Amino acid sequence: MSTHSASGPTHRHGHGAGHAAPHGQGQAHGHGHDHGTDIDWAAMATQLETNGEIQLPVLRGTAARLGELLAGAGTRVRRVLDVGSGPGVMTCVLAEAFPEAEVVAVDATPALLDHTLARAERLGLDGRVTVRHAELPEGLDGLGAADLIWSSKAVHHLGDQQAALDGLAALLRPGGVLAVAEAGLPMRFLPRDIGLGAPGLQARLDAALEYWFDVMRAELPGSASLIEDWPAMLGRAGLGPVGAFTTLLDLPAPLGEPARAFLQDHLSRLREKMTDSLDAEDGKTLAVLTDPGSEAGILRRPDAFLLSAGTVFTGVRPAH
Numbered sequence: 001m002s003t004h005s006a007s008g009p010t011h012r013h014g015h016g017a018g019h020a021a022p023h024g025q026g027q028a029h030g031h032g033h034d035h036g037t038d039i040d041w042a043a044m045a046t047q048l049e050t051n052g053e054i055q056l057p058v059l060r061g062t063a064a065r066l067g068e069l070l071a072g073a074g075t076r077v078r079r080v081l082d083v084g085s086g087p088g089v090m091t092c093v094l095a096e097a098f099p100e101a102e103v104v105a106v107d108a109t110p111a112l113l114d115h116t117l118a119r120a121e122r123l124g125l126d127g128r129v130t131v132r133h134a135e136l137p138e139g140l141d142g143l144g145a146a147d148l149i150w151s152s153k154a155v156h157h158l159g160d161q162q163a164a165l166d167g168l169a170a171l172l173r174p175g176g177v178l179a180v181a182e183a184g185l186p187m188r189f190l191p192r193d194i195g196l197g198a199p200g201l202q203a204r205l206d207a208a209l210e211y212w213f214d215v216m217r218a219e220l221p222g223s224a225s226l227i228e229d230w231p232a233m234l235g236r237a238g239l240g241p242v243g244a245f246t247t248l249l250d251l252p253a254p255l256g257e258p259a260r261a262f263l264q265d266h267l268s269r270l271r272e273k274m275t276d277s278l279d280a281e282d283g284k285t286l287a288v289l290t291d292p293g294s295e296a297g298i299l300r301r302p303d304a305f306l307l308s309a310g311t312v313f314t315g316v317r318p319a320h
Contacts, residue, residue, distance in 0.1 A: 055249055077147045106132045107132075238318075
């Protein structure tokens, strides 16, 4: 299973490691769900990197929170794993936040790892950022020990999520922290009534995405059903204390060009992949919203915003 996810229905398995997710994940990864394996991640690399950059203030705040948690545990951070790293936006943020550590980007797409190395070089971090090509869950055993493991929107693309957390937790050194971004609130970007079609479009898109997510989970190899109580799951992985914090991306209207481009891509993927899940009226609304020449489209309308809340769950490996 690839470490890819995101955050429309082409679901990046964690790419960008701090990006936004339409399936109630709350971060602006722009991922959705595709039930196949034909996604060309290499072709999407620049787009994924741009999407991650929208979240840079949030990602830096997240890294700071993790630094506080590690300092409270008395842990010296020497090695960090970013599992499902995508083009390396969060990888480089972690390298900046932990200047004494080697930071390893772990991903299943070589082209995205190349983007990570290029980004690290541009930022003067190439001496401390390395990459590892690996498929999950099989590749966990070869990753080596770490003081901090970060994984965003990757675990839910593995059939047995508990086994994945168990495997990640086993890589932690005593006092180390596992942080997984796997929850939040559905992303919001338009008013309830946008003057097109029936009001409440985003609520209907949420319902369609939940359906797609359930199908995606059911089709994964070794899919295991469980209550997605992430603190309890981290506890069963042998970590404690466990905790959580939520970050907010709040870009008010009128949006700048990068955020509009992100939403254009998000809505275009929804339109491409979910036509059969929506009624004809909602399909027409998406057609207008994604029309680059329309004044009512997402690229031009003045009421577009981007509001996203993402939750990070953490667990500490006991020192003894």
